[in-house]
Amino acid sequence: MASEPRNFVEAFRDVAVPVLTRHPHLRVVWETGTKGEAYTLRILKNSPTGFDVGVEVQTYGLYPLAGDWHGSPLDITSPGMSIVEKCSWTLGVVRRLLSTDMRLRVRCAGGHPYKWLIEASTPKGRELYEETGLLLFRYFSARSEAVFQNDQLPPLGFTSGMTPFESIEPWQ
Numbered sequence: 001m002a003s004e005p006r007n008f009v010e011a012f013r014d015v016a017v018p019v020l021t022r023h024p025h026l027r028v029v030w031e032t033g034t035k036g037e038a039y040t041l042r043i044l045k046n047s048p049t050g051f052d053v054g055v056e057v058q059t060y061g062l063y064p065l066a067g068d069w070h071g072s073p074l075d076i077t078s079p080g081m082s083i084v085e086k087c088s089w090t091l092g093v094v095r096r097l098l099s100t101d102m103r104l105r106v107r108c109a110g111g112h113p114y115k116w117l118i119e120a121s122t123p124k125g126r127e128l129y130e131e132t133g134l135l136l137f138r139y140f141s142a143r144s145e146a147v148f149q150n151d152q153l154p155p156l157g158f159t160s161g162m163t164p165f166e167s168i169e170p171w172q
Contacts, residue, residue: 064090
């Protein structure tokens with residue numbers, strides 16, 4: 001029996017590659033560092049209205065990516081899941097971002113992005129999944145907003161009565 005990987009750098013690629021090879025239409029890019037260092041999985045958008053999706057893989061955590069948005073990490077100390085299970089769960093977030101289950105809303109001030117919101121399409125309508133923003137931005141500039149949506153994989157839907165976060169399932 002194989003031993004549990006010590007960190008995400010060791011485990012993530014082993015979990016992700018078999019899943020991604022089942023979807024040859026996805027344009028996958030691995031941005032790598034030297035052995036034992038961080039790397040990034042990036043799945044390129046397939047249309048001008050879509051956005052790149054990925055995961056920044058550090059030894060201590062996994063950061064989901066959508067366009068210029070980066071999500072809260074699932075880190076090595078998060079209880080309740082093994083490192084391999086955390087890798088599969090993070091791929092579940094990526095899978096949702098590649099479908100119409102989730103979309104990216106970008107708010108700009110003076111033509112410069114300052115807030116990124118990930119929204120989930122739930123039985124109740126659109127719900128905020130997570131957001132990231134800049135503390136310092138062009139506050140007095142004209143505001144605008146753009147919405148980006150992927151459709152590279154079919155939607156899975158979200159479970160009624162559960163938050164979008166609770167509805168994420170591993171992509172295996």
